[in-house]
Amino acid sequence: MKTNTVFYHAGCPVCVDAEQLVVDTIDRERFDVEVVHLGESKDRISEAEAAGVKSVPALVVGQNAYHINFGASIADLK
Protein backbone atom coordinates (compact mmCIF):
# COMPACT_ATOMS: atom_id res chain seq x y z
CA MET A 1 0.00 0.00 0.00
CA LYS A 2 1.33 3.40 -0.88
CA THR A 3 1.80 6.10 1.75
CA ASN A 4 -0.20 9.25 1.13
CA THR A 5 1.73 12.49 0.81
CA VAL A 6 0.14 15.89 0.27
CA PHE A 7 2.06 18.94 -0.91
CA TYR A 8 0.27 22.11 0.18
CA HIS A 9 1.14 25.36 -1.51
CA ALA A 10 -0.32 28.72 -2.42
CA GLY A 11 1.17 29.41 -5.83
CA CYS A 12 3.93 31.63 -4.40
CA PRO A 13 7.39 31.58 -6.03
CA VAL A 14 8.88 29.68 -3.07
CA CYS A 15 6.04 27.16 -3.39
CA VAL A 16 6.45 26.63 -7.13
CA ASP A 17 10.19 26.14 -6.76
CA ALA A 18 9.69 23.56 -4.02
CA GLU A 19 6.95 21.83 -5.94
CA GLN A 20 9.07 21.41 -9.02
CA LEU A 21 12.10 20.01 -7.24
CA VAL A 22 11.04 18.45 -3.95
CA VAL A 23 7.85 16.84 -5.20
CA ASP A 24 9.84 15.49 -8.14
CA THR A 25 12.17 13.59 -5.82
CA ILE A 26 9.34 11.51 -4.35
CA ASP A 27 9.25 7.86 -5.31
CA ARG A 28 5.84 7.43 -6.95
CA GLU A 29 6.15 3.67 -6.72
CA ARG A 30 5.82 3.91 -2.94
CA PHE A 31 4.02 7.21 -2.37
CA ASP A 32 0.84 8.76 -3.67
CA VAL A 33 1.34 12.49 -4.10
CA GLU A 34 -1.47 15.01 -4.10
CA VAL A 35 -0.76 18.69 -4.75
CA VAL A 36 -3.21 21.11 -3.11
CA HIS A 37 -3.33 24.87 -3.79
CA LEU A 38 -4.72 26.28 -0.53
CA GLY A 39 -5.37 29.67 -2.09
CA GLU A 40 -7.80 28.05 -4.55
CA SER A 41 -9.03 25.27 -2.24
CA LYS A 42 -9.70 27.10 0.99
CA ASP A 43 -11.93 24.24 2.13
CA ARG A 44 -8.75 22.17 2.53
CA ILE A 45 -7.12 24.65 4.96
CA SER A 46 -8.64 23.04 8.07
CA GLU A 47 -7.37 19.65 6.94
CA ALA A 48 -3.88 21.08 6.45
CA GLU A 49 -3.96 22.70 9.87
CA ALA A 50 -5.09 19.43 11.44
CA ALA A 51 -2.02 17.77 9.92
CA GLY A 52 0.17 20.40 11.59
CA VAL A 53 0.77 22.68 8.62
CA LYS A 54 1.53 26.23 9.74
CA SER A 55 2.96 27.65 6.51
CA VAL A 56 3.35 26.78 2.86
CA PRO A 57 4.97 25.15 1.06
CA ALA A 58 4.62 22.07 3.22
CA LEU A 59 4.74 18.37 2.62
CA VAL A 60 2.64 16.04 4.74
CA VAL A 61 3.96 12.48 4.76
CA GLY A 62 1.47 10.19 6.42
CA GLN A 63 0.71 12.05 9.65
CA ASN A 64 3.81 14.27 9.69
CA ALA A 65 4.06 17.84 8.41
CA TYR A 66 7.29 19.19 6.98
CA HIS A 67 7.56 22.89 6.25
CA ILE A 68 9.86 23.51 3.32
CA ASN A 69 11.47 26.96 3.34
CA PHE A 70 8.83 29.64 3.83
CA GLY A 71 6.36 31.10 1.38
CA ALA A 72 3.31 32.20 3.35
CA SER A 73 1.69 31.43 6.66
CA ILE A 74 -1.61 29.55 6.74
CA ALA A 75 -3.16 32.50 8.59
CA ASP A 76 -2.50 34.72 5.57
CA LEU A 77 -4.39 32.36 3.26
CA LYS A 78 -7.68 32.56 5.10
Place this chain on the structure above:
Amino acid sequence: MKTNTVFYHAGCPVCVDAEQLVVDTIDRERFDVEVVHLGESKDRISEAEAAGVKSVPALVVGQNAYHINFGASIADLK
Protein backbone atom coordinates in the same frame (compact mmCIF):
# COMPACT_ATOMS: atom_id res chain seq x y z
CA MET B 1 22.51 10.13 -14.63
CA LYS B 2 21.18 10.48 -11.11
CA THR B 3 20.75 13.88 -9.48
CA ASN B 4 22.76 14.37 -6.32
CA THR B 5 20.85 15.19 -3.17
CA VAL B 6 22.44 15.84 0.20
CA PHE B 7 20.53 15.79 3.47
CA TYR B 8 22.34 17.91 6.07
CA HIS B 9 21.50 17.43 9.71
CA ALA B 10 22.96 17.72 13.18
CA GLY B 11 21.48 14.77 15.01
CA CYS B 12 18.74 16.87 16.59
CA PRO B 13 15.25 15.36 17.12
CA VAL B 14 13.77 17.49 14.33
CA CYS B 15 16.59 16.31 12.06
CA VAL B 16 16.16 12.63 12.86
CA ASP B 17 12.43 12.81 12.28
CA ALA B 18 12.91 14.51 8.92
CA GLU B 19 15.63 12.09 7.93
CA GLN B 20 13.50 9.06 8.60
CA LEU B 21 10.47 10.26 6.70
CA VAL B 22 11.53 12.82 4.11
CA VAL B 23 14.71 11.07 3.01
CA ASP B 24 12.71 7.85 2.75
CA THR B 25 10.37 9.42 0.18
CA ILE B 26 13.19 10.06 -2.29
CA ASP B 27 13.27 7.90 -5.38
CA ARG B 28 16.67 6.19 -5.25
CA GLU B 29 16.35 5.12 -8.85
CA ARG B 30 16.69 8.74 -9.92
CA PHE B 31 18.51 10.40 -7.04
CA ASP B 32 21.70 9.70 -5.15
CA VAL B 33 21.20 10.58 -1.49
CA GLU B 34 24.04 11.44 0.87
CA VAL B 35 23.34 12.09 4.54
CA VAL B 36 25.81 14.45 6.25
CA HIS B 37 25.94 15.10 10.00
CA LEU B 38 27.36 18.63 10.22
CA GLY B 39 28.04 18.32 13.92
CA GLU B 40 30.42 15.46 13.23
CA SER B 41 31.64 16.65 9.82
CA LYS B 42 32.35 20.31 10.44
CA ASP B 43 34.56 20.38 7.34
CA ARG B 44 31.37 20.08 5.28
CA ILE B 45 29.77 23.22 6.78
CA SER B 46 31.28 25.57 4.20
CA GLU B 47 30.00 23.33 1.40
CA ALA B 48 26.51 23.40 2.93
CA GLU B 49 26.62 27.18 3.27
CA ALA B 50 27.74 27.52 -0.35
CA ALA B 51 24.65 25.52 -1.36
CA GLY B 52 22.49 28.02 0.53
CA VAL B 53 21.88 26.02 3.70
CA LYS B 54 21.14 28.30 6.66
CA SER B 55 19.71 25.76 9.11
CA VAL B 56 19.30 22.04 9.54
CA PRO B 57 17.67 19.79 8.66
CA ALA B 58 18.02 20.76 5.00
CA LEU B 59 17.86 18.92 1.74
CA VAL B 60 19.96 20.10 -1.19
CA VAL B 61 18.61 18.90 -4.53
CA GLY B 62 21.10 19.66 -7.27
CA GLN B 63 21.90 23.32 -6.62
CA ASN B 64 18.80 24.14 -4.56
CA ALA B 65 18.57 24.18 -0.76
CA TYR B 66 15.31 23.32 1.01
CA HIS B 67 15.07 23.91 4.73
CA ILE B 68 12.76 21.38 6.35
CA ASN B 69 11.18 22.60 9.58
CA PHE B 70 13.86 23.97 11.92
CA GLY B 71 16.30 22.15 14.14
CA ALA B 72 19.37 24.36 14.47
CA SER B 73 21.02 27.20 12.60
CA ILE B 74 24.29 26.60 10.79
CA ALA B 75 25.89 29.33 12.92
CA ASP B 76 25.22 27.27 16.05
CA LEU B 77 27.07 24.27 14.62
CA LYS B 78 30.39 26.05 14.14
